[in-house]
Ligand code: ADP
């Protein structure tokens with residue numbers, strides 16, 4: 001194969017013979033049936049055959065090759081606007097030609113523009129199967145691709161990786177049968193089912209793909225489970241003392257997930273649990289109670305969050321809760337320098353501080369734990385796989401292979417199918433209930449042209465005692481521009497309403513300043529907080545009941561949902577105003593409609609999955625995890641469930657089959673999953 005061809009194949013993601021086998025058609029042409037010219041159905045491609053009666057280059061109205069052919073039923077004009085002069089000779093009168101294209105029966109007779117055609121030397125049988133049309137790239141024609149794939153099909157091992165005992169109850173097509181059918185379906189194949197990928201042959205391929213994914217995820221789950229971890233027995237003394245001090249009772253859902261975590265922590269292998277719960281469902285307190293179980297057993301806890309504002313808030317909350325219990329919380333802010341930093345590091349290293357909170361600064365080289373037993377990762381989707389790994393490496397006693405337990409938290413709800421597939425290496429707990437007394441946030445849409453009106457409304461509300469966030473637009477291309485806009489908005493507000501206490505918070509602010517502003521907002525000294533999207537995650541100021549989001553049309557669904565989740569955290573009624581700029585793109589319009597109509601994070605996530613697909617939704621985590629090519633998680637839930645069960649079965653009963661299947665589907669890519 002030439003270098004150029006290899007490069008083109010690489011563009012299509014084809015690197016091996018088996019990749020060719022799995023390069024499946026987008027659609028099919030039907031060249032299995034010859035139509036008489038006069039009977040060729042209009043409006044859809046058909047195959048006709050006849051004898052050339054005349055073939056010339058014409059110059060009016062523009063240069064073109066015009067060829068008339070007939071088959072006894074009628075005459076057909078073949079018209080080409082791009083052609084080689086040699087074609088005139090090739091299509092000399094008397095030549096037998098088979099042409100495939102759409103026939104138009106017009107006023108001047110029937111014609112076909114740019115048909116695919118073939119000169120017939122002898123009698124040639126028509127194709128016995130539908131002609132596959134593959135996704136391709138420039139420079140690689142369908143014919144070339146077809147012959148490459150044909151050869152790959154002929155000399156690849158297409159035998160089934162799955163034993164009959166597994167296949168039979170699933171009522172799935174055999175692998176060879178499925179693949180051959182998809183490449184060369186018989187003339188009577190149901191084309192809609194094929195093209196919509198719902199045919200049993202497609203289901204087999206999708207099943208195999210999902211099975212490979214499940215196998216590799218479950219394997220990496222097992223591999224991690226084989227590491228040791230401190231068994232942290234659940235005594236519950238500290239937890240009980242904290243609960244007595246809380247101004248609220250845990251919800252049923254919080255108690256349920258806490259029990260799951262407590263059980264995991266008591267095991268001698270590392271917990272790998274994802275705690276999901278919508279914005280405001282109360283994950284922090286669950287993490288705090290889990291931390292106490294760890295501390296009670298003499299081990300340390302690390303709490304990592306993606307922004308300094310969030311770390312600061314966790315610090316305050318935990319310090320208040322744990323201070324009463326006589327426990328010291330160390331705060332490892334990124335901005336911390338000099339002596340305070342050295343002291344904090346030392347107290348963590350000596351084990352004097354049983355709990356440390358910080359941003360990714362926590363997993364820097366110099367941070368040493370005395371004996372880390374639990375790592376809590378808040379808003380885990382903001383961290384990459386590698387960052388989470390680094391924290392795990394701070395293991396309890398790394399030289400003995402023991403690892404800390406991991407609790408990951410996420411307020412970006414992941415639809416069940418996504419969680420079951422891309423997070424199959426984790427155990428998942430879900431808080432599916434909100435603390436009582438919350439009223440849903442009223443969402444209102446305003447066009448940018450009414451900005452002044454909105455500003456006045458917010459001013460009046462703040463003067464009357466409310467607290468509000470004013471979220472400045474996201475400017476993708478430039479942090480600096482985003483900052484500038486925030487500054488201008490802030491100054492504008494200050495100037496227009498000198499009597500109003502306005503604050504400004506953004507990512508570039510020094511840690512101390514950020515902390516001071518947030519505290520002032522928390523205390524109610526600041527009534528209106530102008531902010532960039534740094535407040536998107538985690539911020540918890542229950543007294544704030546108003547939010548304005550500028551240029552809401554630029555934001556994604558989950559971002560809007562997260563932002564809106566900053567209000568509606570107390571008992572008061574809250575309102576979120578979405579300012580948008582016309583004209584709206586159709587997607588932006590749909591997003592605004594969804595956010596307007598929905599409050600449930602899981603529901604919104606399902607829409608998000610539909611609009612953006614899994615790659616975008618998974619964000620950072622996507623690195624290293626091969627995405628699905630064939631299965632569609634928004635429609636193939638049943639296959640996913642079957643594949644999951646089958647994976648468990650194979651790993652239990654038939655490791656050889658599991659290995660063969662993984663080798664076929666993932667090959668070297670499997671290595672990537674070994675993290
Ligand atoms: P998230 O799940 O988004 O991280 P938080 O942990 O910040 O949510 O909790 C949101 C708010 O709800 C906090 O002010 C918290 O103190 C409060 N809260 C948590 N659990 C309960 C509960 N069971 N009843 C009432 N309020 C609660």
Ligand code: MG
Pocket residue numbers: 283284378411538
């Ligand atoms: Mg949170």
